[in-house]
Amino acid sequence: MKNWIIQYVYATDKNEQGISILEITAENEEEAKKIAAEKAVAPEYIFTVHEQSDDQYLGMVKNQANIMLGKGDVIDIEEI
16 A cells, blocks of 8 residues: 545635645555545546655645646746
8 A cells, every 4th residue: 555645726616726635545546546536625626646755745736737827837846
């Protein structure tokens, strides 16, 4: 079993951007994705699944979503 980090980005009831981070335990990435879909925080969302590591930083998914919308800053992970 491995620890997985699920990061959701979704629209709230007030039409604002929401972000939710969940840590789960699963055998592999496919099982982690299945659990992530079952535990979704909203009817419409995007999410990423990453094996837990020291290379992650909070807010990565939200920043990527903002970049897609033209609202975010490009951050080079190597600089962090």
